[in-house]
Amino acid sequence: MKEPEVNLELALEHGLNQEEFEKICKILGRTPNYTELGIFSVMWSEHCSYKNSIALIKTLPRKGGRLLVGAGEENAGLVDIGDDYAIAFKIESHNHPSAVEPYQGAATGVGGILRDIFTMGARPIASLNSLRFGSLDDARTRYLFAGVVKGIGDYGNCFGVPTVAGEVYFDKCYRDNPLVNAMAVGIVKKGKSASATAKGEGNGVMIVGSSTGRDGIHGATFASEEISEKSEAKRPSVQVGDPFTEKLLLEATLEIIKEDLIVGIQDMGAAGISCSTSEMSAKGESGMKIDLSKVPLREKGMTAYEIMLSESQERMLVACKKGKEGRVREIFEKWDLHCEIIGEVTNDKNLTIDYLGERKAVVPAFDLVLGGGAPVYTRETKEPEYFKQTRNFDFTRLSQPKDLSEAFEKIIASPNIASKKWVYEQYDSMVRTNTIVGPGCDAAVIYIKDTNKAIAVKTDCNGKYVYLNPKEGTKIAVAESARNVVCSGGIPLAITNCLNFGNPYKPEVYWQFKQAIEGMGEACRFFDTPVTGGNVSFYNESPDAAVYPTPTIGMLGLVEKLENITTSYFKNEGDLIYVIGEDYEELGGSEYLQIIHDSVAGDSPKLDLKVEKDLHTALLTLIDNKLINSAHDISEGGILTCLAECCILDEENLIGAEVNIPVKTREDFSFFSETQSRVVVSVSQEKCVQFEKLLSENGLKAIQLGKVGGADLLVNDKYKFDVMKLADIYYNSISRIMNSAEEL
Numbered sequence: 001m002k003e004p005e006v007n008l009e010l011a012l013e014h015g016l017n018q019e020e021f022e023k024i025c026k027i028l029g030r031t032p033n034y035t036e037l038g039i040f041s042v043m044w045s046e047h048c049s050y051k052n053s054i055a056l057i058k059t060l061p062r063k064g065g066r067l068l069v070g071a072g073e074e075n076a077g078l079v080d081i082g083d084d085y086a087i088a089f090k091i092e093s094h095n096h097p098s099a100v101e102p103y104q105g106a107a108t109g110v111g112g113i114l115r116d117i118f119t120m121g122a123r124p125i126a127s128l129n130s131l132r133f134g135s136l137d138d139a140r141t142r143y144l145f146a147g148v149v150k151g152i153g154d155y156g157n158c159f160g161v162p163t164v165a166g167e168v169y170f171d172k173c174y175r176d177n178p179l180v181n182a183m184a185v186g187i188v189k190k191g192k193s194a195s196a197t198a199k200g201e202g203n204g205v206m207i208v209g210s211s212t213g214r215d216g217i218h219g220a221t222f223a224s225e226e227i228s229e230k231s232e233a234k235r236p237s238v239q240v241g242d243p244f245t246e247k248l249l250l251e252a253t254l255e256i257i258k259e260d261l262i263v264g265i266q267d268m269g270a271a272g273i274s275c276s277t278s279e280m281s282a283k284g285e286s287g288m289k290i291d292l293s294k295v296p297l298r299e300k301g302m303t304a305y306e307i308m309l310s311e312s313q314e315r316m317l318v319a320c321k322k323g324k325e326g327r328v329r330e331i332f333e334k335w336d337l338h339c340e341i342i343g344e345v346t347n348d349k350n351l352t353i354d355y356l357g358e359r360k361a362v363v364p365a366f367d368l369v370l371g372g373g374a375p376v377y378t379r380e381t382k383e384p385e386y387f388k389q390t391r392n393f394d395f396t397r398l399s400q401p402k403d404l405s406e407a408f409e410k411i412i413a414s415p416n417i418a419s420k421k422w423v424y425e426q427y428d429s430m431v432r433t434n435t436i437v438g439p440g441c442d443a444a445v446i447y448i449k450d451t452n453k454a455i456a457v458k459t460d461c462n463g464k465y466v467y468l469n470p471k472e473g474t475k476i477a478v479a480e481s482a483r484n485v486v487c488s489g490g491i492p493l494a495i496t497n498c499l500n501f502g503n504p505y506k507p508e509v510y511w512q513f514k515q516a517i518e519g520m521g522e523a524c525r526f527f528d529t530p531v532t533g534g535n536v537s538f539y540n541e542s543p544d545a546a547v548y549p550t551p552t553i554g555m556l557g558l559v560e561k562l563e564n565i566t567t568s569y570f571k572n573e574g575d576l577i578y579v580i581g582e583d584y585e586e587l588g589g590s591e592y593l594q595i596i597h598d599s600v601a602g603d604s605p606k607l608d609l610k611v612e613k614d615l616h617t618a619l620l621t622l623i624d625n626k627l628i629n630s631a632h633d634i635s636e637g638g639i640l641t642c643l644a645e646c647c648i649l650d651e652e653n654l655i656g657a658e659v660n661i662p663v664k665t666r667e668d669f670s671f672f673s674e675t676q677s678r679v680v681v682s683v684s685q686e687k688c689v690q691f692e693k694l695l696s697e698n699g700l701k702a703i704q705l706g707k708v709g710g711a712d713l714l715v716n717d718k719y720k721f722d723v724m725k726l727a728d729i730y731y732n733s734i735s736r737i738m739n740s741a742e743e744l
Contacts, residue, residue, distance in 0.1 A: 003034035014041035027367050035360045038305045042271040046538050049374040052504040053536040056517045060531045061524050066493055075116040075196050077532020079494050081558050083451045086190050088122035091183035091498045091554040093537035097238040098180040102147025107155040108241040108313055109182040115267035118250045121194040121257040122186030126446050127156050129166040129182050130459040130552040134175030136415050136737045144178050153426035158243035162435050163427035164444035167459050170415045176542035181498040183554045194257045197264035198319035198345050199284030205343040208332050209249045209315040211298040215239050216311025245314040252335040261328050263319040274308045276317035278351050281365035282372055290343035292355040304360040381514055382507035390468055393601035400668055405719050407596050414595050417637045418733040441568045442484040456490030456557040463548030464589035465604035470512045473604045474519035474551050479612045481555035482527050486616045487631040489564035489623050490557025492527055497534035497553055502546030504538045512549040526609040564623050568632035569649035570682050573709040580702045581678030585669040591636045592672035605676050612677045618698040627691045628681045638672035642680050647713055648727040656723045658714045659706035
């Protein structure tokens with residue numbers, strides 16, 4: 001194949017701008033050839049280089065707490081949980097691929113994040129996700145939703161990792177650009193983790209795992225542009241996953257790490273061989289000489305350009321210790337996987353690429369990577385114009401529902417509120433038998449074998465809050481994920497994040513992003529939950545609209561004693577029900593406002609970080625002293641929704657309650673307010689005095705609402721909800737929509 005002439009026009013087609021093309025020419029001292037242009041284009045894409053976000057991301061708290069490695073230093077974050085164990089965890093997006101090929105897009109998103117975990121030497125023990133789609137009334141949304149869920153389920157189930165928690169939201173702004181964020185958690189002995197580095201002149205460089213094809217070429221570039229009508233033509237940019245091969249790759253990888261055969265290892269995700277070779281070289285302050293003729297291929301006639309940019313799945317790059325190559329090959333052959341020496345580590349700090357006896361590229365590795373020569377920008381910001389409308393919304397002019405009971409049933413049937421049982425029933429949440437609390441409660445809880453400990457994990461973000469107030473909304477995302485972990489008996493330790501935003505070249509979008517980073521940093525510093533790393537996903541918009549800014553938070557917590565594990569639902573007849581925290585009738589961005597009044601407006605709820613932290617401290621003390629039997633945070637849908645969930649979240653043991661919810665100005669405002677830092681708990685009657693005393697000592701306000709019991713949820717002596725009917729609405733609303741659509 002004759003390679004095209006490289007010029008500015010071709011560089012622009014590759015997603016580079018004129019300034020970047022000129023910078024490449026200056027770095028090389030000449031015009032790049034076609035393969036070199038391809039390498040620079042993927043490595044300097046937004047997806048790989050973070051060129052429009054890294055300056056702001058570096059302002060986040062990235063060290064401290066129990067972190068064993070700083071953010072961005074390795075493939076995933078690593079947190080000390082004691083007992084000589086560490087937890088590796090990370091979240092990443094696969095949004096654009098899932099928009100054009102939902103099944104494979106979601107499946108390979110799961111595969112990619114799992115590889116980030118086991119390249120650290122950690123065995124994956126849990127998978128989570130955070131998903132956003134358009135309205136379920138829309139046929140295309142249902143197609144995307146079904147495909148994504150099946151892709152996540154099939155990959156995780158076949159690989160053998162439990163999918164234990166997540167969140168799913170629906171809003172028309174996500175119609176053309178769904179968000180598919182996958183999180184994975186793994187465990188490793190301290191001091192036994194691996195690094196994504198290459199050093200030691202003459203050490204062999206090996207490619208292991210699957211063979212290389214043309215799938216996924218320019219996937220990183222595709223993820224760095226807006227979704228449009230042309231996106232469907234980029235279906236080849238979506239990789240194809242094989243979970244059975246990944247399982248073999250996991251076992252072989254952990255074996256070579258355990259036997260101390262390697263210097264470093266990195267998975268081949270975005271940008272494939274280009275990324276792994278350059279990043280490992282740059283981290284080790286070394287170089288590599290690679291012969292692409294040695295790369296196992298599954299398609300004939302592939303060019304050096306295609307091999308370097310392929311994003312074929314289930315592949316790793318290994319820097320092997322001298323003399324250990326034979327043993328590494330033996331292990332991978334035992335697991336029926338490719339293992340080929342394709343080059344060696346050098347000291348010249350260049351990435352030198354040969355193919356079929358011809359030199360195809362010579363590029364300084366450091367100049368390709370994030371933190372090296374890749375461009376860094378700080379974009380223009382401007383407060384969004386839509387604030388003029390949303391901030392001036394007059395809540396006093398809202399009409400009161402004629403039938404509040406009917407309004408509540410609409411809210412609990414909303415796909416944003418209703419149980420995601422239709423989703424998580426397609427996932428195996430119990431494989432490996434470590435799952436103590438699975439999907440449905442505030443956070444998932446996973447047992448750490450051979451200890452008396454567990455970890456609590458959760459993903460959280462309310463995009464409407466962030467849309468209405470990016471800084472406050474992101475603080476809430478951090479706080480709610482921490483609150484969910486605390487309600488489960490866990491101490492929040494650290495976060496990972498997946499920052500989903502629109503086009504950063506649009507000043508209003510970049511303003512949202514900057515404000516979100518400020519809010520995240522403020523909250524994480526206050527809660528001492530440093531940011532271990534994560535993912536930035538820009539360009540999440542179509543010609544019609546951008547998605548809500550959605551900075552998804554993945555929170556890791558530690559349950560130090562198994563007896564402290566706490567669940568959300570009421571358990572005992574006669575238990576007293578309390579709400580901890582004060583309500584301010586905040587309805588901005590609420591489900592009530594959207595479902596009943598068809599509006600997303602106002603300001604997000606406010607968050608007092610000290611009040612929130614005091615709540616966490618008090619809850620953990622209550623749990624440790626065995627003073628509460630359940631804890632469930634008040635979030636979307638307000639206190640009435642929270643109480644209903646407490647009655648029905650244990651599907652096998654539905655139980656009613658009789659409560660009196662204090663009303664400040666209007667029933668609908670008090671019932672559906674989404675004021676933060678509030679939790680509903682149940683307390684044995686004989687412990688209520690001790691419970692109230694402890695809260696008072698912590699300066700927190702608690703109101704006794706009523707007691708558990710009966711077959712109905714009776715509210716303020718005037719609203720009576722049959723618990724079995726509520727359970728039917730809650731658990732079956734989404735499945736009815738999906739099943740009726742299938743029948744049509």
